[in-house]
Amino acid sequence: MTDDPTTVTVQSTLPLSMVERMTLIMEAFDRPLARLTLDEVTQHTGLPRSTAHRILDQLVQCRWLIHAKSHYSLGSLALTLGGRELAQHELRSAASDVLQTLALRTGTFVHLATLAGPEIYYLDVFGPKPGHRFGAQVGGRVPAHCTAAGKAILAGLTPEYVDNQYSTALRGARTSRSISDIAGLHRELARIRGRNGLAVERGECFPALACVGAPIRTGDGPIGAISIVTRADSALEPLAPLVMRAARTISDTLIRSADVW
Template sequence: MTSALRPSARTTEADGPALPPSMMERVTLIMDLFERPQTRLTLEAISRRTQLPRSTTHRILDQLVRLDWLRHTAAGYTLGARALGLGGREIDHSALRAAAAPHLLDLAVRTRMVVHLAVLDGPEIYYLDKIGGRAAFDIPSKVGGRAVAHCTGLGKAMLAWLSAEEVEDRCAQVMEPRTPQSIGRLDQLHRELGLVRRRNGLAIERGECFPHIGCVGLALRGPEGPVAAISVVGDDGSALELVAPLVVNVVRAVSEELLRTPRPDRHEVLVG
């Protein structure tokens, strides 16, 4: 968002700068700080940047969290499901999809497997793209669909780069297993995410989300956390480790594409 509002320059003798006169203006000041879906800000940063008193900022933030406009995690405040559903946020996803599309197609052709692109949304992943010809019909995922993050390679690849507290905040209420192979407890999930980090970000999943289906995924990361993830999907007996270097190369290529994007708010991404 680009703000047209700023705190009033009017002053009072005792209180310094006057507050914007309406609650809507104060809420707008706060929401305008969340310029991208991945933005995370602390209470102190929001209060400082809006020039609103800390107590006023905290009160408004609590209301925004209750109404699902924002989420509060151990790492700070970030956009909630209601805000992420606004059409104006999709420009970031459009840029990401455009940068990734040719590389996803090349990966699907080279592996003859299904390729996914997804972002993290609360405890779930949200599929932005799916490529794979006839093989795609055998995989029960769809563009615009969702799956629980801790049961997917895509989700684990992104969760691995969040703090332990944020992982628990996102996943604690959805830990029931989906299949006999699913991770069902937080301690198991933390061990798995540690393994992902030791593999330089590669996440492997076999039959945890859908029976008889496996995948290998890797996240694109930015300064504020995971931006998205890319995976190759096949049956759970596939030699996923053999296609992992191709996934790494594609994530690197998409990262470089995003860095070349001539946008002032372009994604800054890291690999692995």
């Protein structure tokens, strides 16, 4: 049975529904780590710029997307429904060898983490001695503002995003040294930006531990971070260039991978 040509012609000229327009936009993010500007979304979907911008804002409010600086990326709802595993696999694959080497070279434990709302989620932990535990565990979550990895990511996001995540008060302080107010967090993030993303913490998450962290970036924003964890009385300065170099190496690998797509 064939379609009525008249019916087909009428349907093709009808304006797209809101669901169809939202679907077009979500299809533009065809990779878990995709980061698109408004102009790129407009070009991909063929939607008017004002329409795309309005729908993008609605998708951000509903947590389907995240808006950071000039780009958009998949948000917590989209990742929860299937993209998270792919994104995490891509990030872990790019980081694995680099972080294992870093752990062996420094004799410390190294964490790989991503942002999950106001928390960080630990994707991987590498140590000089297999089977030993030191600090966080794979699959664990802690408040992002209490960790070097979390602060390294937050420093690369907009102040508006940080305010949104901590709109009432900073909850989940782990120790007496944890940052406890939004103004203090913004001051700390400003210092981190002044160090090109290098973040440190002593006893803010675990009283006896200290960390130095750096963001993993693709495009113009952070997608994760790494951190070296050591004892609270250890010198962090010698570790800083090593963690920064490792983060850049992972970032470059992900950027090259994205170019292939």
